[in-house]
Amino acid sequence: MSIDTKDADPVELVIAPSPAVAERRSGSNLLWLLNPRLAVGLVILAVMGLGSFILPVFAPADPSIQATYMRNLPMSGVHWLGTNALGQDIFWFLVFAVRNSLALGIVVACGVTLVASVIGLSAGYIGGRFERLVMLIVDTFITIPLLPILIILGALIRGNTSFFTVGLIIIIFGWAWDARTVRSMALSLREREFINMARFSGANTFDILAKEILPYVSAYILVGFINTVLFAINTEATLAVIGLSKVEVPTLGSIIFWALSYNALFTGHYPWIVGPIVATVTLFLGLFLTSTGFNQAFASKRGVS
Numbered sequence: 001m002s003i004d005t006k007d008a009d010p011v012e013l014v015i016a017p018s019p020a021v022a023e024r025r026s027g028s029n030l031l032w033l034l035n036p037r038l039a040v041g042l043v044i045l046a047v048m049g050l051g052s053f054i055l056p057v058f059a060p061a062d063p064s065i066q067a068t069y070m071r072n073l074p075m076s077g078v079h080w081l082g083t084n085a086l087g088q089d090i091f092w093f094l095v096f097a098v099r100n101s102l103a104l105g106i107v108v109a110c111g112v113t114l115v116a117s118v119i120g121l122s123a124g125y126i127g128g129r130f131e132r133l134v135m136l137i138v139d140t141f142i143t144i145p146l147l148p149i150l151i152i153l154g155a156l157i158r159g160n161t162s163f164f165t166v167g168l169i170i171i172i173f174g175w176a177w178d179a180r181t182v183r184s185m186a187l188s189l190r191e192r193e194f195i196n197m198a199r200f201s202g203a204n205t206f207d208i209l210a211k212e213i214l215p216y217v218s219a220y221i222l223v224g225f226i227n228t229v230l231f232a233i234n235t236e237a238t239l240a241v242i243g244l245s246k247v248e249v250p251t252l253g254s255i256i257f258w259a260l261s262y263n264a265l266f267t268g269h270y271p272w273i274v275g276p277i278v279a280t281v282t283l284f285l286g287l288f289l290t291s292t293g294f295n296q297a298f299a300s301k302r303g304v305s
Contacts, residue, residue: 035300038293044286048279052099056092063093064250072269081271085262094275096250098283101233104167104251108232111171113225116178121209121217123179124186135183141176149173150235154244166245170232178224185217219298226291230284237280252280 061068067087075082081090123134153169189195190213198212233252239245240253247254255276259265264272 035293035296037289038297041286041289041293045290048098048283052095055095059092063088063096081275084272090272093250093255094279097252097255098279100250101252104236105229105232108167108170109225109228112175112228113221115175117182117221120179120182121186124183125190125209138176138179146173150239151244154239166236170235182217186213189213189216223291223295226287230287252276
């Protein structure tokens with residue numbers, strides 16, 4: 001059967017794709033995200049994240065309270081990892097520790113990503129004196145060593161504040177590297193043809209940053225967000241292990257601090273020290289695989305790999 005096109009409107013000759021073709025196209029839009037590294041990382045984060053936020057609802061007692069149970073009980077059906085020398089259930093303390101560490105990492109990552117994105121995008125696009133002033137501030141924060149400052153502040157406020165204060169300090173001193181990278185990406189985009197077209201069409205600075213430049217740097221921002229979660233958890237754990245964070249709050253660092261303080265490894269209480277180390281390594285592995293998996297997926301979409 002033939003189609004007479006002599007008197008047909010050109011618009012009417014555009015044939016919509018069949019449902020099967022449309023389904024294949026919609027599936028291919030998400031296919032680039034699928035890679036083994038990303039899948040494994042997301043599964044690890046989903047299991048640990050959901051478990052750490054759901055299981056505390058069923059906790060029989062607050063694990064941070066000492067002398068809740070008999071001390072140094074072995075592993076059993078009641079206490080899966082036993083109890084420690086402080087009379088706390090190690091399993092529930094570990095569950096709360098993963099939850100608090102993840103919460104801290106997410107809060108810090110949100111703050112760092114927001115500050116770095118706003119400052120980096122605006123400096124890269126606006127340019128001129130504003131960019132030079134912003135980059136002077138950014139370079140100043142980059143040269144400031146974070147760990148010694150955290151150690152000093154932790155020693156001054158030890159025991160008098162929540163561990164989220166450590167997160168606020170990490171945000172204040174940890175946004176500069178991401179801001180510099182985002183600025184360099186915005187700098188390379190601001191002279192592109194589509195940016196000039198948007199500028200000549202009357203779009204204001206905010207619209208250009210939000211609708212034109214941000215989508216191009218969103219892939220890096222997502223990867224940077226995950227890396228910041230990893231960095232925040234690692235930094236807080238380091239401070240807690242050396243006793244400069246609020247160790248009464250269950251975190252991955254505080255549980256290791258108490259285990260080392262009571263010589264759990266030498267007294268045979270292996271679950272007390274091995275449990276949090278395994279959880280920390282697994283969580284870091286999940287974050288690392290997710291970060292590199294997203295990076296690989298975005299690179300594959302761009303045709304880089």
